[in-house]
Structures are given as C-alpha cells and as structure tokens.
Amino acid sequence: MEETPAHLTAKPSWLLTQVAVHAHRLASEGFGGVGARGYHYRILAALDEFGVSSQAELGRRSNMDRSDVVAAINELAEQGCVERTPDPDDRRRNRVHLTPAGRRHLRRLDRALDAVQDDLLEPLSAEDRQTLTGLLTRLLAHHQRPWGPSSNSRPFSPSGTTPNS
Amino acid sequence: MEETPAHLTAKPSWLLTQVAVHAHRLASEGFGGVGARGYHYRILAALDEFGVSSQAELGRRSNMDRSDVVAAINELAEQGCVERTPDPDDRRRNRVHLTPAGRRHLRRLDRALDAVQDDLLEPLSAEDRQTLTGLLTRLLAHHQRPWGPSSNSRPFSPSGTTPNS
C-alpha cells in the first residue's frame, strides 16, 4: 500500500483541493444522471432566488465568467429550462428567466445535491459539519474581496488589507 | 453588490470547491513564477520522501493517473529535475530519481507553498487552522478508502443515510 507524501498531506491546500475533488466527483455523479453540470445548477439557483436577471448579474452572483454564462444559458435554453428575451429598458442586456420546467429541474438537482452533502460529510458529526461549514464560510468570505483579480467588472483599485502577506 | 444564492452558500460542497478554487489560484501563482504546476510538485515531493520509484508508484502515491505521470515526468526531465533510467530488475519499469537540481527546485516550491498556506488561512487562528486540517484529513481518509466511500459496496455499515457518530 503506497503512502502519500507527508509534504502533501500536511498542507491544508492539498487537503482542501483533494477533498474538493471528491466533492466534485460526487456532485458530477448526482448531476450526470440528468445531463446537467455545476454551471447549470448555479445559474438555476441564482435565477430561482433572485428572479429575472441579466447574464452579467448571473455571472457575478454565481461566480462565473460572462462567457461561461453564455454557454450555460445556451444549454439551459435548449433544454427549455430558461428563456432569454431582450431587455427593452437596456438593449444591451438579456432578461433571463426560469421556466416551470427549469424550476422542476432545479428541484431535482437540489435533491441530488443534498444527497451529495451527506455522502461527502458522512464521517462527520452534525457538530463537526457545522464547524467545517463555519470555517469554510469564513475563508470564502475572506477571499472574495471585491477588488480581487477579475474581468467581471469591479471598478476598484488595490491597496486593500493584504496585497501580499 | 450582488449576492450569492443561499442555495449555494449553504452547501458544504460549494464552500469546499470554491475555497479550493482560491487555494488553487494561490498555489498557481506561487508555482507560476518558476514555470511549475501542481503535478510537478506532487511528483517531486513523492520522490524526495520515498526515493527512487517507478512511475506507477509515483502515480499511486501522489494520486495521479499513469498517463499524467508520464507527461509530468517528461516536463520535469526536460528541466533537469528528474532522470529516467530503465530498471534492470524489471524491464517494464523506469527508475525515476531526483537530481540535485530537482531537489533545489522542490525546496523552492515548498517555500512558495508554505507562503500560500498562510495566505489561504489568513483569517483563521492557529487553533482554527488545526481544526480545519483535522476535519479535512478525516474527510479525505474516508473518501480514499479502496472500496468506495459511502453509497454501496462496503463490507458492513450500520447506517445508510443517517446522522452518525
């Protein structure tokens, strides 16, 4: 039985990315059954929660590049989950909205994803799960500083709390 | 300021993968300066810790596909970090070993990666970091079990989808 180098197992970044690999694998299995993938879920969830949005908004909310939003919405539109109509008030934008079929699809994906969480966190107690969630939430909030490197708009300059630490 | 859907932020798998994205970004920045990437580090670390190995061993230890090991070792060999010699005792295998340059390269990458950990975990106290590391280690160990983690095909398990511990 081959062991993994301690150089790796000692590094939180290693643990994080490797566990994320398993999370991604489980999620893909859950999505795969219905021919969906992560990007679809993100957009459907954002649409469900915030209603009609422009593609740029969807990208910012679900942390995707504008170009990837285009592709995902094309696919969702082909499946009839979503519809694109030009925005009369701003002719640059598209008003994207959920269809009933899209809402049903989202529910399916949501159920699949909930099952994934249980598989993923199986060895942890409810308390441990909460602890983990809290820690990860803090980390994510910290690294989502609005002035970060992004082509997704954010007209702000550097000099935040930590250019380099 | 656009918000992320609670459907996402409430899911540990989302938090995990998103934080992993930042970890990956930071690591890439650390590696990028010297033209390396994750696969290189994994192999160098495994070689440093376990000495001369075959490519298949390297793959198992650092969790990589055999084909990806080939590519990574080609690149490392071009950089003079690693050398491939046929194994006289088993003519299928290659004996891969670190060169002094490779060892120096590894040390550089190691220092860069250590800095990354600090950036990544900046908002957490030392205690929190340890807690996080422990939880992730448990999760990783659980999902690396040879017979498959949760759903089926385990010898025995008292609970299927029930809370535990």
Next chain:
DNA sequence: CCCCTTTTGTTGGCGCGTCCAACATTGGCG
C-alpha cells in the same frame, strides 16, 4: 513449456471548471 492475466509505460483523447482577449453594441455622463 505455453497460456492467461497482470502490471507498466505510453499515446491520444474527453469533460469540466476557470480565465482571458477581442469585438460590436449600447448606455451613461461629462
């Protein structure tokens, strides 16, 4: 001894997620 299975290195390819560059159109604002 031969046959069958396994292991190993290697090639080539796929899918997903992230990201970037460029472009035309449109809106906002001085």
Next chain:
DNA sequence: CGCCAATGTTGGACGCGCCAACAAAAGGGG
C-alpha cells in the same frame, strides 16, 4: 458630442482528473 463602462458573444487557453487502447514484460497455473 465624445469618451468610457458595461453587456453579450466568440474563440481560445490551461490545469486537473479520467478513460481506452496498445505493446512489452512479468508472473502464475495448468
């Protein structure tokens, strides 16, 4: 009006994980 910002879109890049196929070599039974 003229400039800059935002939007949608196209096309591409890279990293990582994964799989299928193959030839060469090793190992284990009959």
